[in-house]
Amino acid sequence: MYKHHIFVCESCQYETEKGPSDPALGKILRKNISSKVKEMFSTGDVCVTGSGCLGQCEQGISSVIYPKGEWINGLRPGDEIRIIEKLTKR
Numbered sequence: 001m002y003k004h005h006i007f008v009c010e011s012c013q014y015e016t017e018k019g020p021s022d023p024a025l026g027k028i029l030r031k032n033i034s035s036k037v038k039e040m041f042s043t044g045d046v047c048v049t050g051s052g053c054l055g056q057c058e059q060g061i062s063s064v065i066y067p068k069g070e071w072i073n074g075l076r077p078g079d080e081i082r083i084i085e086k087l088t089k090r
């Protein structure tokens with residue numbers, strides 16, 4: 001059983017200077033988080049899963065970390081560290 005399970009919405013869009021963002025940015029963020037997790041944690045400690053809408057559509061990409069049920073919203077690709085910090089500051 002994983003210590004942490006991170007769900008990242010792959011449907012979120014947010015407003016940019018050029019209009020709504022590409023929802024594929026959620027997939028990019030999820031892949032970036034997975035890469036960081038592989039670098040920094042033991043196999044089997046953390047699972048990263050892409051999801052559909054998590055019902056937290058705000059100003060960026062939404063994610064939630066279980067089992068604590070901790071939400072991190074307003075994410076962009078490049079914000080992987082915001083998630084990693086939540087896992088390491090316990």
Ligand code: FES
Nearest residue numbers: 009012053054056
């Ligand atoms: S579309 Fe991402 S939380 Fe709703």
